[in-house]
Amino acid sequence: MSSDNILENIFTPFQECINNEQDVREEIRNIMKDIEKPLREIVTTLQIIHRTHNGEEISAACFAARELFESVRAGYEKLDGVVPAGQYYRYNDHWRFATQRLCFLAALIIFLEKGFLVDKETTAQILGLHEKSRLHLDLEDYLMGLLNLATELSRFAVNSVTYGDYNRPLQISKFVAELNAGFRLLNLKNDSLRKRFDALKYDVKKIEEVVYDLSLRGLVPNRGEVVE
Amino acid sequence: MSSDNILENIFTPFQECINNEQDVREEIRNIMKDIEKPLREIVTTLQIIHRTHNGEEISAACFAARELFESVRAGYEKLDGVVPAGQYYRYNDHWRFATQRLCFLAALIIFLEKGFLVDKETTAQILGLHEKSRLHLDLEDYLMGLLNLATELSRFAVNSVTYGDYNRPLQISKFVAELNAGFRLLNLKNDSLRKRFDALKYDVKKIEEVVYDLSLRGLVPNRGEVVE
Amino acid sequence: MSSDNILENIFTPFQECINNEQDVREEIRNIMKDIEKPLREIVTTLQIIHRTHNGEEISAACFAARELFESVRAGYEKLDGVVPAGQYYRYNDHWRFATQRLCFLAALIIFLEKGFLVDKETTAQILGLHEKSRLHLDLEDYLMGLLNLATELSRFAVNSVTYGDYNRPLQISKFVAELNAGFRLLNLKNDSLRKRFDALKYDVKKIEEVVYDLSLRGLVPNRGEVVE
Amino acid sequence: MSSDNILENIFTPFQECINNEQDVREEIRNIMKDIEKPLREIVTTLQIIHRTHNGEEISAACFAARELFESVRAGYEKLDGVVPAGQYYRYNDHWRFATQRLCFLAALIIFLEKGFLVDKETTAQILGLHEKSRLHLDLEDYLMGLLNLATELSRFAVNSVTYGDYNRPLQISKFVAELNAGFRLLNLKNDSLRKRFDALKYDVKKIEEVVYDLSLRGLVPNRGEVVE
Amino acid sequence: MSSDNILENIFTPFQECINNEQDVREEIRNIMKDIEKPLREIVTTLQIIHRTHNGEEISAACFAARELFESVRAGYEKLDGVVPAGQYYRYNDHWRFATQRLCFLAALIIFLEKGFLVDKETTAQILGLHEKSRLHLDLEDYLMGLLNLATELSRFAVNSVTYGDYNRPLQISKFVAELNAGFRLLNLKNDSLRKRFDALKYDVKKIEEVVYDLSLRGLVPNRGEVVE
Amino acid sequence: MSSDNILENIFTPFQECINNEQDVREEIRNIMKDIEKPLREIVTTLQIIHRTHNGEEISAACFAARELFESVRAGYEKLDGVVPAGQYYRYNDHWRFATQRLCFLAALIIFLEKGFLVDKETTAQILGLHEKSRLHLDLEDYLMGLLNLATELSRFAVNSVTYGDYNRPLQISKFVAELNAGFRLLNLKNDSLRKRFDALKYDVKKIEEVVYDLSLRGLVPNRGEVVE
Amino acid sequence: KGRQVLENIDENNRVIKMFLGFRKELDEKHDRYEKIVKLSRDITIENKRIIFLLHSTNTDIEGKREAVLDEACKRLKVITDENFKTIASILKDFDSYQYQKAYTSGLQEFIEALVFYQFLHSNKIESWESINKFFQYEQDGEKFSLLFPQLDFILGIADFTGELMRRCINNLGVGNVSDCFKTCNFVKDIYTGFLGIINPGAKEMGRKTYVLKQSLAKMELVCYNIQIRGSEIPKHMLVNVIESSDMNTEEDEGFY
Amino acid sequence: KGRQVLENIDENNRVIKMFLGFRKELDEKHDRYEKIVKLSRDITIENKRIIFLLHSTNTDIEGKREAVLDEACKRLKVITDENFKTIASILKDFDSYQYQKAYTSGLQEFIEALVFYQFLHSNKIESWESINKFFQYEQDGEKFSLLFPQLDFILGIADFTGELMRRCINNLGVGNVSDCFKTCNFVKDIYTGFLGIINPGAKEMGRKTYVLKQSLAKMELVCYNIQIRGSEIPKHMLVNVIESSDMNTEEDEGFY
């Protein structure tokens, strides 16, 4: 066997290996497009909360969003078939950001519909990440979603006042305070989650200032009404 | 159940999860220190090739290095017990760089001892990464090691001439030319491996210039002798 | 024919080609100075909106700005005669930034005068980029201009309140919300436009907070009045 | 017509425009893969010059390379159908680098076969860029290719000595000196071409040193033999 | 000088020195965990001030916090035994941040309990940093803590209004004005303290806005009541 | 102070100042083209030294170069009329590089003609920078030129051997050794001159290698012949 | 042979003699430059202290304000009449542009302090021309001056707006409301001035304009807040708020 | 009300009194730091000059070499006995680590010069421990010392190899061939030492090791070139080449 052959025998199988990875990434990218489309639509749908005080309109938006989650679940189903076993963390850069956004959206819907905090298990179900063979919902992505929720709610608190809903900011204030307390229980290490958590205090402060503005002017409704 | 309890029940389990990860990373870091130490010693030991022409001294260094690999294998053995199943790529930043260096060292030893290119399987065995349950030798790390080898050999070619060994550069030239041909077969994507490969041409050029200097002066030994 | 001649015959025509390009760039740079000057003056002129509430002063500034656009159009007219056919994108770095700024200024004038969003066709007319043989208004530049407009309007909203104009922020809020909705329809790729669009949310938020402050204090004028 | 409709009517056509661009880029990228494959093969084929002194082997390599250029031409043919008229410079980042490499390869073949410098017109024909409706061979890319040729030839000069061909370095020295003189005629502006040209002097120097080494040792063949 | 001598005389002692340092750092890191745990608990405990107007609850929180400081003092006691004499500033990166936070918490407790500014000596006693052999309370850490206090108090002022305590903002206003006057006496150079001080003006501003809002509405209590 | 006053008193004069400066720079740039053209021609003319051993050809080249210096002097004459008094160092970026190159060329001519180092005064005369009202020859530019000369001479030494002139390298060796000794007397700070000087040692080394190669072969001519 | 040549080179060698002259020239230039850098650092520090002092004019006690302004004026005069004069006299016989980078930061900081003082003292800033007169000196009958580039003047003004921003926010802290509007409008005008300048290739101006824009945004928000908060009280009280800084000694208990 | 409060604050106020104390402490620390920075800069400059001087030992005239080494030795002694002593006495009563960054560059440059001297003088470098003895002082019966971190020692050695590289190439320039091999091997050993060090989080060491690697590569090429060129001449002449630097006064005309 000549030296050329030796080399070829060593290197040629490597190319296959490299090509495989390329193909997997290509497939993942394509599937992500299918997930990002409904994602964008859910975002747009739920933006209605900043423009109206009307409970029915909001309910309708939640309903529409839930329907769009169907496509999301279909997307993750397909993704589960493509990611090689044991290599979740090799490829998760492709879906991490979208998953965090979807966690945020699921949590927002549950907040609007029920007023409480969605748990991780339910979130995984809404996204279609539960009981998958290769995929799962990463804790970090779920928590990232909750932090994004707090930011959206601080904007929501501001806009509800504009639309004359003085009850909503109190509900949001209580909800985000609890969320804040929850995060404070965690001893996060120095990573992107920690950084994002550090920004939570600005949302809390903003919401407190809205409640302050209402209190100062005697616009706070009877506290009994706020209980969800 | 009060809202505090709800939150606590949701968030407290998360802490466990976060602590677990922290603990795993801590353990990995500690094990890596155990691998890092023999690694450094192997590096230092093999530097002898730049200071002497004496074959026995080099053999002795290879032998000493092989003994040090014992500790490396023990380290990876321990590491294999610590990395959680299916999470190789979540933690591999901790050992990637060291593994690449060790691949380089294994390949250097085999080159010095036998004169041929170590294959991936054997490299895994030398490092103690074969037949592990959670660990394996990543193709990229192995290839990175080979590219590092080429750089070391170009320095070796220069220094062997200084020590009057005119045979060595020819052996190296042939070896690296084959390596180069092998890499050229691969269609690498635009990543760190590709970047490192782009630097290979400087090593090739350097070695060619050494062979040129020898040829020009008629210092090239009988070609028959070079064949390993 | 001597080798010197061969080379000279090959290379000399190239110099001409290189000189041509140099000359074209020189001419473009000079014309851009002629465009840059009225551009700066329009910018300066329109800064009046941050210093006064007086509608007439603003009208006068718009009028003055429109006159200055005359020079801009003359500039692009000249530019159209200089850019070689089919080489718009070879040279457009020279005018891209100025064009974006001018789109912004045209859109601001139309907003101040008429209250609605200028379309791309009209913008091209104001700049003097319509029906040109070699020049045209690039979509990206137009959209960039609109995003710059949103930023300027958020500052305008703040300052109009300071000057006691509580109507303006509502008009701006409505206008920018529509702009935002428009951009959200687009699936931008990951480029400078996308990056700039990501900053739009800060403008929207700022404006919403101004409207919030007005609403909270009952300073929102009769909604009927706002409709343009 | 509601404001939503207005916006939709303005923004929706933009999406089409954005999508078009994306599609064009995707198509170009795919075609470039078809061009880069033979490119890589031509490179590999011609590497033989660094390993042999045998004229016939070199001829055969040139012949093989010329056949591979067939696929290159087919690629550019397809590309010409995809690039929109007048937008060569909008998209040329995609093919610029490959075109420069191909110019280098065409020039190398002609040098090996005939010993003289290929002109721009012939290069365009070899690449399949002549008489195209939207594509052409940019002067800069052609010149870049020539500079790459000089670098390859300096390596060739070194290796020919190793293989005992003392005639080749003289031929190369003369050729590159002429190339150098040609470039010195040009008054380049301060761009990437200029930068690359500044590196030419290192190639010239290297080649001069090879000739020096041969001269010093009386290894320079009778000058009469060198004339091509 | 032989190779072995260089290693023995120069590098081996250096490696030992590094290892020693690493060991010290490891110990310090472990002790810091013991300090950071009560720190986090004190923070959580004192958050009650943003949720209630009830003086007794606040007193109870202060009491609980003071108990937690016991563990803090135990931690610094241990730390004092680990840090080598005269090397406070070699290692203080490890405890600087926590110490600053603890200064802030001590100062907050004293403010809540007594209404005045805690002095440096007392702070050192609360933290357990007084009369230590190797540790002491750094002036800059103490000052950093005071700046953090001002930020917390500005938030406290907002929330007290929400909970109907119109007296507190005046007390805070007076307290922070004094602090501000104090800091203005210092010649700070361009370091982290200066940067942090630059932000003090925003806290002062926020507090003044609250007082202003109360004044406008005649909600400012009789000055006599404010005196602590 | 009214807005108009600020513009009039502060910004209008500043803009005028900038415009003036720009005009001066434009004029300088144009004159520099007149200087750079003969500069390029002198460079090309003197390249003959690397291609021939013939003393007459070299003399002729020096003569031609000296004629071209006429245009250089005319250029500096014009430049002297344009640079404002006392502002040499405000604008010298425009001519610094060309001046350094011209110093190098003047020094090369004198070396070729007379064999000794041209002094600064004479260099200024050749360039036409002596006894000017606003211009002068900067010491650092002159020194930079000498360093460039050493680099050119090291190449010259190599090529003279190729053309069989074994006398030249010795002459160069002596000349550059003196130059080197001179530069070693200077206390250079960490600027571009220092950096350039650091490279001088490589030129010295190259030249010594050539002399060494000649010595080995007994090709060093009788010392008596070397004296210029 | 190199070694031999080197050893035969002595101080009488022509090349060596030339280079000994060059050494002297280079050393002198270098020392001069270093000296000016040190002088400039001292100037920077003193100006930072003056700026710090000027912030304490943020008081209603007219006497204190006057005292502070007087002190600042004197210290600024010392800087021009002593520190800058030293630099100018060193550079008397040299092309100042060669050494300008050595004192540009001191000069800009001085402009920042001076213009701040002028603004506080007389509510305006003087032109480059009149400030340039400060840098004309005479000693032993000989006239000389310091090079004062207009660019340093403008960049000093840009930095000065940062101090105005600090002052504006501090003003609000101590209830000095009308000053905010005045200062904010002043900075708006300066910003407009910067927007109008066409200066190809002055990177530093771009950076400073950006900082200026951010300072201005902060000030505009302060004014906005005053207005929006003031909007809730009756008009006649608003006037009080806006003009409160003019009623220095009056007691306005009960409302603020 | 903020404004009122501010105006009622006088120098007897408790907070103000506290802060006046803080001001004193901070100013003193700052001044001390600045003083050491200036001292360190002077040390750096003097050491650079000594290094410059040491390069002129690159001569065959034994007397000149000795004279240069003597002068360097004296000037190095002045640095430890005066300059560093001043720093040490200023820091006598303070935690030196707080001020260490202020003189680290001067210290590293000193090590570079000192080790260069030691290498030229006695062909070895002393250990940290023995060099540390230079920094033990006594004055008026009081003993004190300068903090000399081992890291600065090692980083100084890294810089020193850069000077060895310069020397090696200059050596070749003047035909001093055997010195190159010796120096190159010495640097190889130092490089090996650096390769063996495990120092998590010392970025600067990584950077310096990289520079060291490049210097070494240059030196290795020099040695390679000597060898490959020398290979063409008869063995007995080669010996002459390699040992040429040992035949100081001999004439070796005709061959080199």
Ligand SMILES: [Mn+2]
């Ligand atoms: Mn400032």
Ligand SMILES: [Mn+2]
């Ligand atoms: Mn150094």
